[in-house]
Amino acid sequence: xxxxxxxxxxxxxxxxxxxxxxxxxxxxxxxxxxxxxxxxxxxxxxxxxxxxxxxxxxxxxxxxxxxxxxxxxxxxxxxxxxxxxxxxxxxxxxxxxxxxxxxxxxxxxxxxxxxxxxxxxx
Amino acid sequence: xxxxxxxxxxxxxxxxxxxxxxxxxxxxxxxxxxxxxxxxxxxxxxxxxxxxxxxxxxxxxxxxxxxxxxxxxxxxxxxxxxxxxxxxxxxxxxxxxxxxxxxxxxxxxxxxxxxxxxxxxxx
Numbered sequence: 001x002x003x004x005x006x007x008x009x010x011x012x013x014x015x016x017x018x019x020x021x022x023x024x025x026x027x028x029x030x031x032x033x034x035x036x037x038x039x040x041x042x043x044x045x046x047x048x049x050x051x052x053x054x055x056x057x058x059x060x061x062x063x064x065x066x067x068x069x070x071x072x073x074x075x076x077x078x079x080x081x082x083x084x085x086x087x088x089x090x091x092x093x094x095x096x097x098x099x100x101x102x103x104x105x106x107x108x109x110x111x112x113x114x115x116x117x118x119x120x121x122x
Numbered sequence: 123x124x125x126x127x128x129x130x131x132x133x134x135x136x137x138x139x140x141x142x143x144x145x146x147x148x149x150x151x152x153x154x155x156x157x158x159x160x161x162x163x164x165x166x167x168x169x170x171x172x173x174x175x176x177x178x179x180x181x182x183x184x185x186x187x188x189x190x191x192x193x194x195x196x197x198x199x200x201x202x203x204x205x206x207x208x209x210x211x212x213x214x215x216x217x218x219x220x221x222x223x224x225x226x227x228x229x230x231x232x233x234x235x236x237x238x239x240x241x242x243x244x245x
């Protein structure tokens with residue numbers, strides 16, 4: 001299993017929650033954990049299925065969903081991939097600037113990765 | 123008449139994808155078109171697939187992977203119009219940059235693309 005995490009966010013265009021998940025994924029890859037995460041494009045699961053699915057099978061996956069439909073998590077399940085961490089955004093929690101909210105959620109995921117790495121080392 | 127359904131790519135990894143997403147939002151604001159999440163189609167959600175079958179579908183992709191177009195085609199549904207930002211930008215002296223926050227050229231490109239899409243919707 002590759003040491004890096006594969007991040008699969010729904011990035012849904014229809015709801016604010018989807019936009020938040022996209023921001024979380026970008027914050028992780030651009031700032032908070034750029035050397036530890038790789039982004040997976042969810043629609044590519046179907047468009048270029050084999051490459052993208054194989055990639056996620058060889059990485060620990062973190063799903064980030066913008067609503068209860070949990071498309072990102074379900075896309076993994078459909079392909080028999082288990083997420084090591086899954087986050088679902090509740091739009092009611094988003095107060096004020098959505099990017100600030102996304103940053104806090106990205107920090108939660110960063111903390112998870114740190115704790116998991118520590119546990120693995122022990 | 124069937125409603126227009128706009129499906130942009132998610133725009134998670136490239137500026138051109140962000141332009142596609144931004145253009146979709148502009149079209150939605152200025153017309154009665156609706157946007158649905160592309161991932162709902164990717165995972166085969168029934169409600170989303172039913173909507174595909176009764177809509178005039180416009181896909182907006184950022185790059186040659188054409189995820190939006192391919193996801194619709196996998197569902198065996200006809201596409202009304204398919205746009206690709208990477209193709210649309212040709213000949214325009216614009217250099218879009220940024221993903222979460224598009225630069226001015228990116229916003230300008232999204233505006234131009236949205237105008238073209240709206241023009242073709244009602245021609």
